[in-house]
Amino acid sequence: MSPAPATASVRIESALEAALSRADGGLAPPGLAAAMRHAVFPGGARVRPQLCLAVAQACGGDEPALAEAAAAAVEFLHCASLVHDDMPCFDDAAARRGRPSVHKAFGAPLALLSGDALIVLAYSTLAQAGAVAPARLAALIQVISRGVGMPLGIVAGQAWESEPNPPLELYHQAKTGALFVAATMAGAVAAGADPHPWRALGERMGLAYQAADDLLDAIATPEEAGKPTGQDAAHLRPSLVAELGLRGAYARLETLVGECMAAIPSCEGSRELKDLVARQATRLAPKSLAQSAA
Amino acid sequence: MSPAPATASVRIESALEAALSRADGGLAPPGLAAAMRHAVFPGGARVRPQLCLAVAQACGGDEPALAEAAAAAVEFLHCASLVHDDMPCFDDAAARRGRPSVHKAFGAPLALLSGDALIVLAYSTLAQAGAVAPARLAALIQVISRGVGMPLGIVAGQAWESEPNPPLELYHQAKTGALFVAATMAGAVAAGADPHPWRALGERMGLAYQAADDLLDAIATPEEAGKPTGQDAAHLRPSLVAELGLRGAYARLETLVGECMAAIPSCEGSRELKDLVARQATRLAPKSLAQSAA
Numbered sequence: 001m002s003p004a005p006a007t008a009s010v011r012i013e014s015a016l017e018a019a020l021s022r023a024d025g026g027l028a029p030p031g032l033a034a035a036m037r038h039a040v041f042p043g044g045a046r047v048r049p050q051l052c053l054a055v056a057q058a059c060g061g062d063e064p065a066l067a068e069a070a071a072a073a074v075e076f077l078h079c080a081s082l083v084h085d086d087m088p089c090f091d092d093a094a095a096r097r098g099r100p101s102v103h104k105a106f107g108a109p110l111a112l113l114s115g116d117a118l119i120v121l122a123y124s125t126l127a128q129a130g131a132v133a134p135a136r137l138a139a140l141i142q143v144i145s146r147g148v149g150m151p152l153g154i155v156a157g158q159a160w161e162s163e164p165n166p167p168l169e170l171y172h173q174a175k176t177g178a179l180f181v182a183a184t185m186a187g188a189v190a191a192g193a194d195p196h197p198w199r200a201l202g203e204r205m206g207l208a209y210q211a212a213d214d215l216l217d218a219i220a221t222p223e224e225a226g227k228p229t230g231q232d233a234a235h236l237r238p239s240l241v242a243e244l245g246l247r248g249a250y251a252r253l254e255t256l257v258g259e260c261m262a263a264i265p266s267c268e269g270s271r272e273l274k275d276l277v278a279r280q281a282t283r284l285a286p287k288s289l290a291q292s293a294a
Numbered sequence: 295m296s297p298a299p300a301t302a303s304v305r306i307e308s309a310l311e312a313a314l315s316r317a318d319g320g321l322a323p324p325g326l327a328a329a330m331r332h333a334v335f336p337g338g339a340r341v342r343p344q345l346c347l348a349v350a351q352a353c354g355g356d357e358p359a360l361a362e363a364a365a366a367a368v369e370f371l372h373c374a375s376l377v378h379d380d381m382p383c384f385d386d387a388a389a390r391r392g393r394p395s396v397h398k399a400f401g402a403p404l405a406l407l408s409g410d411a412l413i414v415l416a417y418s419t420l421a422q423a424g425a426v427a428p429a430r431l432a433a434l435i436q437v438i439s440r441g442v443g444m445p446l447g448i449v450a451g452q453a454w455e456s457e458p459n460p461p462l463e464l465y466h467q468a469k470t471g472a473l474f475v476a477a478t479m480a481g482a483v484a485a486g487a488d489p490h491p492w493r494a495l496g497e498r499m500g501l502a503y504q505a506a507d508d509l510l511d512a513i514a515t516p517e518e519a520g521k522p523t524g525q526d527a528a529h530l531r532p533s534l535v536a537e538l539g540l541r542g543a544y545a546r547l548e549t550l551v552g553e554c555m556a557a558i559p560s561c562e563g564s565r566e567l568k569d570l571v572a573r574q575a576t577r578l579a580p581k582s583l584a585q586s587a588a
Contacts, residue, residue, distance in 0.1 A: 027464060028445030032453035036444065084410065089402035108383035109456050112406065113449045116378065116413060120443030123417045127435035134428040141421035141435075149414030150330065151322030155407045159326035162403050170321060
């Protein structure tokens with residue numbers, strides 16, 4: 001393993017820990033503080049913050065603390081969406097990352113509040129770091145909010161599941177792609193670069209991730225996935241497997257991984273970024289998945 | 295009625311409408327867009343944004359658009375907390391402001407998501423307006439986030455209800471006071487003024503408001519209140535009425551209103567602010583309430 005990802009992981013975990021420590025200081029209600037930590041640690045692959053930091057690095061990385069805050073904000077927003085999506089009124093999922101989901105461990109009230117508190121923490125983390133580069137803060141918040149809020153962010157994606165005939169591409173783009181786009185564009189903004197060349201990479205990564213997630217949901221056991229599987233079929237949700245079948249969905253995933261590599265703008269740090277995408281691709285589309293889909 | 299509050303009301307409603315229009319543009323999932331509007335319009339007294347604008351005005355009001363964004367952000371966060379607090383896992387309240395609550399009208403999934411989307415909208419509204427005064431944006435977000443998030447904001451206040459022995463003063467301060475403090479301090483920051491002299495006014499207003507709300511919950515019919523009453527007793531929640539009895543709680547409310555007037559820092563616009571507080575006091579502590587409490 002090259003040293004770069006280890007360093008990025010340490011930076012991400014430190015940024016998350018520092019922000020959470022500010023949030024659950026001395027006078028905080030202990031149940032909510034514990035629920036927030038349960039939602040954030042231990043994490044999954046942290047793919048969105050990894051991507052955010054890698055793009056900031058590729059763009060010169062002149063404000064590393066701001067890039068770390070952006071990466072932490074994106075991850076907090078992702079964790080908040082997982083906590084809320086797992087709740088009884090959505091997936092009613094008892095497990096996440098191989099442990100009880102937040103509402104199973106702490107009850108629905110603290111699950112609901114921990115999601116809310118993590119959204120707020122995402123923005124206060126940005127503001128705390130943004131004071132050193134105020135000119136970038138407004139753009140950072142806009143880019144990240146577009147990935148989360150209405151009309152095209154992850155809450156919109158989740159809301160399409162309440163509509164009778166969701167437009168499939170818009171639904172997928174909002175449900176998963178939007179936060180990947182936020183991650184890549186925020187990395188660029190944090191480094192003072194133009195974010196627009198970085199949109200395509202985020203879009204492709206999001207689509208690849210969604211395709212892999214749909215395949216995992218259709219194929220994997222709950223033990224392998226660390227969460228309930230078969231959920232798309234159970235909730236009659238639109239999914240790439242429902243649309244294209246197993247083999248078609250796997251072929252689409254392979255195409256998308258290639259498109260991710262091609263979407264990386266040429267820049268000084270593009271080699272490290274290609275390494276990151278290649279590692280994620282191996283993780284997303286392992287040989288075993290290809291065999292199951294065959 | 296003096297012209298000042300009408301103007302402030304128009305500014306507030308316009309700011310809320312402009313932000314919501316950005317959020318529910320063409321491609322938004324229609325159910326979530328409608329749920330967000332239901333949560334925000336028609337509003338209640340809009341006391342927090344009124345207070346925010348009045349403080350900004352009292353401080354010179356040199357960036358009116360930023361003050362309007364701060365006022366809208368505070369109101370969106372308040373509306374989000376009402377939507378989530380009304381949900382089945384908390385108050386399970388069927389009505390709010392005399393209409394069905396959001397989860398009754400749109401179901402729990404869209405209620406949960408509309409709260410999330412309103413939190414995000416609060417911050418993107420700040421960022422949109424903050425681009426013209428970037429140096430103030432970071433401070434604005436910090437001041438407002440402290441009123442909402444952990445460890446001392448409204449989500450912390452709500453979370454204290456899940457604890458066996460909540461510290462009463464901290465609970466009340468977080469549950470209601472924190473967002474009033476955010477409103478007054480944000481008004482000052484938006485106008486480029488030192489926010490700290492404005493903390494006391496927000497604290498006293500929040501305590502007065504909580505006292506009036508506790509009394510209303512104990513005394514009023516659901517028709518009078520526009521929402522279910524008797525909730526504190528039903529959920530065995532700590533309340534000023536449970537602590538001091540009806541007469542004691544009313545006496546405390548009268549004291550708090552006096553403290554609000556005394557907490558207004560002397561400044562150019564303090565007369566208009568005193569008018570606003572007096573109008574709110576008449577609304578909060580009407581004669582009928584005194585008779586019921588006697």
